[in-house]
Amino acid sequence: MDELRAVVRFASDCARELLPDFEAVAPADTRPREAIDAALMFADGAPRSNLQRTAAFASHRAAKGVSEETARLAALACGDAAAAAYLHPIAKASQVGHILRAAACAARVAELRTGTTDGDTVRILVDRAAPPLPEILRRYPAVSPGGSRVSQLMSALDSAIRNRN
Template structure:
């Protein structure tokens, strides 16, 4: 399996982007549900220079339980917001394997946050607009890391569609993008 180069500072930048994205949906989570926010905080600590610790994984698992509970309680927007938190914590564990599914570690928090907001608004246009707005928050380092991986994979329902929209938007910003006259790895 081919691998990509991935430095610790780049992993922190990807995680910081995921944290920014997940935070946009946290207000949808009920105030008495702390687990998604704790997962985002654990990811933020890593992004700001902390170590990758068990707290990040534990936070992700707890936020996943919150997402499942919200879904089972008929609160799909809160479930997606919690899944954005799971994805933010998961960004800290982006693997250097050149596989398309790794793109979800980079862009999943944005896609789940956008899905949460569009569910609240009952308008898919809100999700599309949100991922495009979040694209403006991606640093050049995030775009460069993304471009080392294959394009986002097919599937994944609406969240997968949002991942692919964001993937295309960000790759078009890269000097390596074929659309800009560069060469893609």
């Protein structure tokens, strides 16, 4: 459980910074904030419950309700942070998304804000991935870069964090 809480904390820290992007577009929609709150409750020691699962789904639905990419990515990241509480030990590359998709969304939002793809944000996020994150990632197959920019960023994060000492 301690490792799972570390995964949720990392994902929550990445996603929480994106909340203003969503709330600027949909200030009355509290679902992404509720997802972060549910994730942090678990990360801070509360038992894992259906709250994290339902908050994750609700935040993902909120993402579908906005057209601005940064707002959509913010809601997805918040949902992913809550969903990280349900990381499975099954060694499938798809599980890496529970660990890194919120960070990949944060990296993409940073690119959209600055108009650059210089990799600085990826390096910053890699530095945040403190133990036991690298060890946990190494238990799963590496993800391959997909067609979307978020998938490519997730693959870059995965590779860089796995290779940390």
